[in-house]
Amino acid sequence: xxxxxxxxLQERLGATLLAPVRxxxxxxxxxxxxxxxxxxxxxxxxxxxFAFEMLIDLCGVDTGEEMQVVYHxxxxxxxxxxxxxxxxxxxxxxxxxxxxxxxxxxxWMEREAYDMFGIIFEGNRDLRRIYMxxxxxxxxxxxxxxxxxxASRSPAAGVRxxxxxxxxxxxxxxxxxxxxxxx
Amino acid sequence: xxxxxxxxxxxxxxIAIPSTSEWYEPAPTAxxxxxxxxxxxxxxxxxxxxxPQHPSTHGVLRIVVKVNGEQxxxxxxxxxxxxxxxxxxxxxxxxxxxxxYTDPLEYVASLFCEAAPVAAFEKxxxxxxxxxxxxxxxLTMELNRIASHTLFQGWMALDLGGITPILWSFIERDxxxxxxxxxTGQKLLYNYYRIGGVNGDxxxxxxxxxxxxxxxAAAQIDSNTGLINENELFVRRTRGLGTLDQATAxxxxxxxxxxxxxxxxxxxRRDHPYLVYPELEFNVPTRDEGDSxxxxxxxxxxxxxxxxxxxxxxxxxxxxxxxxxxxxxxxxRPGRAFGAVEGxxxxxxxxxxxxxxxxxxxxxxxxxxFVHLQLVGPLTRGNLxxxxxxxxxxxxxxxxxxxx
Numbered sequence: 001x002x003x004x005x006x007x008x009l010q011e012r013l014g015a016t017l018l019a020p021v022r023x024x025x026x027x028x029x030x031x032x033x034x035x036x037x038x039x040x041x042x043x044x045x046x047x048x049x050f051a052f053e054m055l056i057d058l059c060g061v062d063t064g065e066e067m068q069v070v071y072h073x074x075x076x077x078x079x080x081x082x083x084x085x086x087x088x089x090x091x092x093x094x095x096x097x098x099x100x101x102x103x104x105x106x107x108w109m110e111r112e113a114y115d116m117f118g119i120i121f122e123g124n125r126d127l128r129r130i131y132m133x134x135x136x137x138x139x140x141x142x143x144x145x146x147x148x149x150x151a152s153r154s155p156a157a158g159v160r161x162x163x164x165x166x167x168x169x170x171x172x173x174x175x176x177x178x179x180x181x182x183x
Numbered sequence: 184x185x186x187x188x189x190x191x192x193x194x195x196x197x198i199a200i201p202s203t204s205e206w207y208e209p210a211p212t213a214x215x216x217x218x219x220x221x222x223x224x225x226x227x228x229x230x231x232x233x234x235p236q237h238p239s240t241h242g243v244l245r246i247v248v249k250v251n252g253e254q255x256x257x258x259x260x261x262x263x264x265x266x267x268x269x270x271x272x273x274x275x276x277x278x279x280x281x282x283x284y285t286d287p288l289e290y291v292a293s294l295f296c297e298a299a300p301v302a303a304f305e306k307x308x309x310x311x312x313x314x315x316x317x318x319x320x321x322l323t324m325e326l327n328r329i330a331s332h333t334l335f336q337g338w339m340a341l342d343l344g345g346i347t348p349i350l351w352s353f354i355e356r357d358x359x360x361x362x363x364x365x366x367t368g369q370k371l372l373y374n375y376y377r378i379g380g381v382n383g384d385x386x387x388x389x390x391x392x393x394x395x396x397x398x399x400a401a402a403q404i405d406s407n408t409g410l411i412n413e414n415e416l417f418v419r420r421t422r423g424l425g426t427l428d429q430a431t432a433x434x435x436x437x438x439x440x441x442x443x444x445x446x447x448x449x450x451x452r453r454d455h456p457y458l459v460y461p462e463l464e465f466n467v468p469t470r471d472e473g474d475s476x477x478x479x480x481x482x483x484x485x486x487x488x489x490x491x492x493x494x495x496x497x498x499x500x501x502x503x504x505x506x507x508x509x510x511x512x513x514x515x516r517p518g519r520a521f522g523a524v525e526g527x528x529x530x531x532x533x534x535x536x537x538x539x540x541x542x543x544x545x546x547x548x549x550x551x552x553f554v555h556l557q558l559v560g561p562l563t564r565g566n567l568x569x570x571x572x573x574x575x576x577x578x579x580x581x582x583x584x585x586x587x
């Protein structure tokens with residue numbers, strides 16, 4: 001755990017952080033809004049005392065109430081992973097800015113997040129489905145998408161979806177992440 | 184004249200030959216700006232379909248190649264033929280079951296696919312892995328790395344047209360695979376790591392096979408590499424091909440040997456240490472050229488470093504338990520964790536979110552092959568079609584991991 005990194009982040013980004021810097025094991029976590037995300041990531045990449053030059057991961061998260069985009073960065077200046085969470089993306093019309101201008105390698109990861117969650121990344125020139133076929137309609141990793149033969153979490157628990165004649169009205173109700181996780 | 188008039192005209196729809204455009208499926212309509220650019224054919228250009236059942240695509244990958252004669256103008260990889268939705272399956276399985284699902288992702292090095300989720304879950308559970316289990320994990324992972332890299336060595340030569348090296352590299356790989364099978368009971372999908380340790384201590388058969396193999400490993404690897412490294416055809420086909428510079432590699436999110444071949448000494452074992460790696464002595468081999476040959480050479484150097492690590496692990500392994508005390512039902516407190524290991528292809532990471540139940544709420548699997556496959560386009564533009572395979576082979580993607 002790199003205490004110096006936490007204080008440096010708090011000092012440099014203090015105003016844009018939505019929550020205090022959190023640290024656990026070798027992970028440092030910050031939260032920024034959709035509008036601040038790209039400028040913050042640019043600052044983390046460009047400024048020599050941070051130098052987070054490596055984008056290790058980009059993914060979408062559906063908490064059941066909102067969407068998030070989560071970035072994991074690595075730097076040569078610290079042994080900590082930096083996790084940048086962009087919370088509060090609207091579930092019904094998820095739309096954030098693309099990271100492709102900073103890390104062109106994010107293109108496919110954004111395509112994957114679009115495919116799986118329907119998150120639209122503004123500025124990605126190639127935002128189309130990557131795993132699912134082009135004529136596929138839903139976004140499988142959303143929490144209101146149930147596996148055909150797994151009904152254990154659905155409102156119709158115990159009944160196999162494939163064997164059900166009709167879809168119950170509340171079958172699209174999403175499982176929500178518990179508040180206590182701080183997500 | 185009269186006979187001509189009774190004959191049907193060539194334009195008569197009853198006998199007219201359809202125009203060539205109707206022979207083929209209609210071209211897909213562009214959904215994005217980039218795709219429209221790709222689908223726009225200029226004079227002399229045409230599309231060629233490669234895969235999904237092409238022997239050199241290392242799995243089921245389809246590449247639509249836009250060519251001008253023999254020259255690759257542009258290409259568009261089409262993924263998803265192997266998509267199983269592992270992330271979704273993991274969200275609907277409990278923590279122990281989730282580890283089994285990640286196993287077949289990178290089927291040539293599946294211990295790394297287990298190690299990453301296990302690392303993330305252990306952070307969620309806040310559990311300390313016993314020292315002996317940590318050493319066993321390092322030992323088995325390094326063995327698996329050697330197995331993966333030796334297979335790469337043979338594959339790469341095979342993709343360039345040399346049949347012999349893959350037969351030789353399978354000797355080494357089979358020995359390691361059999362060794363791990365003696366330990367775990369499975370040849371490829373081991374399912375050996377558990378949250379808090381490993382499933383069973385080292386056994387006699389594994390140790391005797393390992394001792395036997397270690398006594399000749401270095402010499403055997405040297406003779407295998409001698410077969411390829413000094414082959415002029417191999418060297419001349421790969422040197423200077425698909426050169427990746429350092430800045431591009433960093434911006435493309437490249438990790439692992441492909442990044443180290445451009446001169447960046449980034450290795451998770453060194454930069455984000457896990458298990459007992461900080462106590463072990465090893466080098467992080469790098470090359471500066473960044474071409475296909477450099478990517479190959481870095482991997483060969485890594486095999487030698489792995490043998491060095493195994494040697495140290497065997498000397499320093501302590502006695503003790505191999506599992507931490509944990510409840511049978513894993514039910515971590517709500518929270519988030521990122522576990523990552525340095526796989527033979529790069530940073531293999533898992534981001535797990537727990538909501539306090541016995542199933543992960545979200546489990547994101549990051550596979551390095553997926554990122555590296557993006558490079559095939561930029562690195563092969565302007566080269567010959569045959570070089571596409573040489574570049575792909577040197578990037579060493581595994582489609583099981585790419586498609587998840």
